[in-house]
Amino acid sequence: xxxxxxxxxxxxxxxxxxxxxxxxxxxxxxxxxxxxxxxxxxxxxxxxxxxxxxxxxxxxxxxxxxxxxxxxxxxxxxxxxxxxxxxxxxxxxxxxxxxxxxxxxxxxxxxxxxxxxxxxxxxxxxxx
Amino acid sequence: xxxxxxxxxxxxxxxxxxxxxxxxxxxxxxxxxxxxxxxxxxxxxxxxxxxxxxxxxxxxxxxxxxxxxxxxxxxxxxxxxxxxxxxxxxxxxxxxxxxxxxxxxxxxxxxxxxxxxxxxxxxxxxxx
DNA sequence: CAGGATCCATTATGATACTG
DNA sequence: CAGTATCATAATGGATCCTG
Numbered sequence: 001x002x003x004x005x006x007x008x009x010x011x012x013x014x015x016x017x018x019x020x021x022x023x024x025x026x027x028x029x030x031x032x033x034x035x036x037x038x039x040x041x042x043x044x045x046x047x048x049x050x051x052x053x054x055x056x057x058x059x060x061x062x063x064x065x066x067x068x069x070x071x072x073x074x075x076x077x078x079x080x081x082x083x084x085x086x087x088x089x090x091x092x093x094x095x096x097x098x099x100x101x102x103x104x105x106x107x108x109x110x111x112x113x114x115x116x117x118x119x120x121x122x123x124x125x126x127x128x
Numbered sequence: 129x130x131x132x133x134x135x136x137x138x139x140x141x142x143x144x145x146x147x148x149x150x151x152x153x154x155x156x157x158x159x160x161x162x163x164x165x166x167x168x169x170x171x172x173x174x175x176x177x178x179x180x181x182x183x184x185x186x187x188x189x190x191x192x193x194x195x196x197x198x199x200x201x202x203x204x205x206x207x208x209x210x211x212x213x214x215x216x217x218x219x220x221x222x223x224x225x226x227x228x229x230x231x232x233x234x235x236x237x238x239x240x241x242x243x244x245x246x247x248x249x250x251x252x253x254x255x256x
Numbered sequence: 257c258a259g260g261a262t263c264c265a266t267t268a269t270g271a272t273a274c275t276g
Numbered sequence: 277c278a279g280t281a282t283c284a285t286a287a288t289g290g291a292t293c294c295t296g
Binding site: 179180181184192193195196219220 | 277278279280281
């Protein structure tokens with residue numbers, strides 16, 4: 001997913017102002033939650049700090065390559081912190097930042113929609 | 129983004145039950161809102177029915193190929209309906225289904241987060 | 257254990273042109 | 277106007293192996 005553009009120099013038609021004012025932050029949000037992994041990783045870390053291998057077990061089917069990449073990006077974006085014990089590398093833990101918790105509303109709305117969606121699909125299947 | 133798997137046969141450890149019960153609907157939701165375009169298209173159509181070329185103008189930088197593809201998928205998933213006038217192809221319009229409106233909570237939470245996120249980034253830039 | 261490196265397959269996006 | 281077709285690139289994901 002490409003980086004969203006800044007809207008500051010965007011001179012768009014007036015009739016679209018309401019729409020444009022919505023779309024920019026929404027594209028921003030879609031950009032930071034990017035892909036299938038960020039939210040699941042965040043959710044796993046909401047249970048508590050986790051080590052790399054724990055995350056790998058709990059985030060279904062993620063590979064070490066992808067996990068490492070996602071963790072780096074999330075760290076860069078200020079969503080997690082890496083706690084490396086100076087004495088032993090083996091104790092590295094990942095921890096959510098306070099900022100990550102501001103994703104809770106998104107996560108809840110996703111979950112609610114997903115539950116409803118799954119029911120809809122199931123009912124449609126039963127109706128056949 | 130790959131299709132999420134059904135969880136029905138998933139025999140996971142008990143300690144992960146709470147987490148697992150969250151993750152499945154969330155993955156479902158992430159799957160249906162898939163990528164950068166579905167939400168922006170939905171938003172544009174929340175203003176009213178639109179024609180293909182109108183959508184292309186309003187959804188920033190989407191190409192006709194991608195737009196055509198997204199519209200097909202969204203139609204298949206029951207989010208939009210295609211209204212084709214039998215006499216003239218040129219009058220084809222796209223319309224949201226009632227189901228699409230159930231995405232509103234997600235859209236709002238994305239927008240709120242996005243606004244906050246943008247402020248955070250701006251403040252960090254100013255602080256330097 | 258925590259990743260990085262490599263190779264490869266698939267998907268997503270994009271530019272441009274074209275058609276009924 | 278509403279898309280398709282073609283070509284190209286980038287992003288993502290998976291498999292496997294490697295290393296401090």
